[in-house]
Amino acid sequence: MSGLATMHWTIAAASMLTAGSVLWTIFLMFDAHRRLDRPSLLATLGLLCHAIPSVFLLATTMVAEEAHDPPFVWLVALLVFRYWRTLVNIFFWFRYKPAVAKGDLKITANDCTVIVPTVGPTGNTEFAEMVTAILVNRPACLVFSTNTKDAQEQVNMVKSTIVADVEAGNTTYQKQHGLGPLEVSTKISVENAQVSNKRQQVVHGFQKVDTEILIMADDTAVWHPRFLEATLPAFASNKVGFVGTRKWVKRLPRPYDPTINCFANLWSQYVAGFWNTMGGLYLVRHNFEIQATNTADGGVFCVSGRSSLIRTEIVNKDEFTKAFLNEYILRFQWFECLAWLGWLGWFGKDFPGWGPITADDDNFLTRWVIDHGKDVKMQCSEEATMTTILGKYPLKFPEQCQRWSRTTFRQNPIALFVDRTIWWKWPLTVWTTYFPWLYNAAFFWDGLAVYTLTQTTLYAESSRPMALLCGLIVFIWATKLVKTIPWFWEYPMDFFLYFVIPAYPLFAYWHSFLKVYTAFTFWDLAWSGRKLK
Known part of the structure; x- marks a missing residue:
């Protein structure tokens, strides 16, 4: 009953x-x-x-x-609900084509200004290589927007050395890519925003932009030598206002300490390699998502701020600047009506919300572009790749995971229920990315699938129930390879070290609990992993 x-x-x-x-x-x-x-x-x-x-x-x-076996119906429905989007994304991933130049480019590197918000080169092992890669791509201008006077002086001190090395062809980057000496044509300026806030530092750099395209790049993002040549064709369509690129994580050397024994060294190398691999897989999964969804309906969950290109006319407006620097979450003006009706009591006339938000700048830009009638194009090719450091040990990666997860719980509901543009502009991406990223906690869904199987009549009456159970577990485990194949193809030893030995699946399950935690702490606006005064 x-x-x-x-x-x-x-x-x-x-x-x-x-x-x-x-x-x-x-x-x-x-x-x-x-x-x-x-x-x-x-x-x-x-x-x-x-x-x-x-x-x-x-x-x-x-x-x-x-049905005769209701749990079996629920098991089938659960698997369909869980994996239909994987099949859809695989289909569109294979159909992806980057924009390519047809004849002479309308927009060239001479039409680009690069803004790099930075806290200075101190402690940044990628800074010189990042600058070299930008100069090799020959944009019209390169603007550094620092957070302090000291950082401004540091950048000024190193830029002359970097330029001299580039013109002499002495940089590691040029030797690595087989490039000779290069006459630097890019105009370089260093501005001090006097604040440790990426949004304000970027806006401070806008005043130096008089080119058609504005490029925002992290100070750890190293471009391919033909990065601009590979990304700018996306602007051939006037409808495209924002262009994202392919992301990759630098393979870091494994640490070795001669003062400790062999087994301790092996363990420290395994741990360091694990976190570097987790960082790499994190971005590789993003590459898969954006390549598939952008092919399907033009959608993307977010154009990464590590390196993105945008039409200057979109952001060089007072309306944008005001909104960009004053983004709040859960700030309801209509609370005045509820207060007038006496429903809120001591809560007052409105709810101030949380903000202004300093993180989530790339999500804001993505939403702003489509809400103002422009399209987004992802350039996912080897030449349109920027390489960064992620998962370095000792590390800040877990804190970064917290920040990214909180961003999902802050920004996805805004896109879905406040802006709402994505419902008709990117209808498939709504269901393959925006909603699933809110509820997709692997540990709970995988556990529910295994539990549901054990409740079926099929399982109870099977002569080999353990074979059924193991088959489902192997299937679930194998599906976690779909988005990560590019990394394991590049570094096959990582497949044995971190997938056959189930370190990566365990990380995915740890991330499930992290998502639950961040869902209930989404109002924490700290830039986790980047602690600045």
Whole structure:
């Protein structure tokens, strides 16, 4: 009797969710036609497809009620729900094509200004290589925006040495890529924003930009020698306002300490290699996501701020600057109405929210671009690659993971329920990225799948139940290779050290608990991993 009551309860809940989903899509249809860049009638009707997930849940509950083995129905539904987007992304990943130059480029390196917000070269092992790579790509201008006077002086001191080495062809970067001496044509300036805030440092650099394209780059991002040549063709379409690039993590040398024994050295090298590999896999997974979703419907969860290109006309406006420097989360002005009705009591007239946000700058830019009628294009090729340091040991990577996870819980709901542009502009990306990244905690979903299998009649009556269980576990484990193959292909030994030995799957499960923690601490706006006064 209790089982029947549970089934009726699930059908009722699924029915209510489906009704709510249909009402939401109807609202989106009206909302879309209030916008300046309104979708076509066909695209508007297509918004009804957003009700499919809730209809799928309702159908599952109804089939499970009539089925001989209800847990098996739920297991199949769970696997379909969990892995359909993986199949879709694989399909579009293979169909991806970067924009390529057809004839003479409309926009060249001479139309680009690079802004590098930095805290100075001290302690930054990639600084000289980063500057060299930019100079090799020959943009019109390079602007450093420092946080302190001391950092400004440091940059001024090293830039002359770097320029001299580049012109003599003495840099490690030039030797590595087989490049000879190079006459530096890029104009370099060093500005002091007098604040340790990436958003304000970037905006401070805007005043030096008079080129058509503005490029924002981290001070640890090292470009390919043909980086600009490979990325600028994306701007051939006037609809494209923002261009993202392929990310890669530098393979770091393993530490060796002659003062400790062999086994201690092996362990320290394994640990250091583990974190470097986790950093690499983190960005490789992002590459897979953005390449697939950008092919599918032009979508992307975020254009990484490590190196991105944007039309200057989009950001060089007072409206943008004000919004960029004053982004808050959960700041509700309509609380005044509730207070007037007496519903809030001592809470006052409005809720101030949290902010201004210093992190999440790349998410803000991505949302701003599409909300103002422009498209995003991802250039995912070897030449359009920037390489960075991630997972260095001793490390700040776990703190960075916290910041990135909090960003998801801050920014995805804004894109989904405040801006709402993505519902009709990137409808597939909504369901393959924006929603899943909010609930996709591998430990809980994998555990639920294994538990559900053990409750099925198929499992109970099987002559080899352990074979079924092991088969499911192997399948789940194998699916974690899909997005990570490029890294393991490049470094096959890491596959044995960190996947066959299940270090990476265990990291993914640790990250599940981290996501739960950050979901309840999303208002923490600290720039984790970058502690500055």
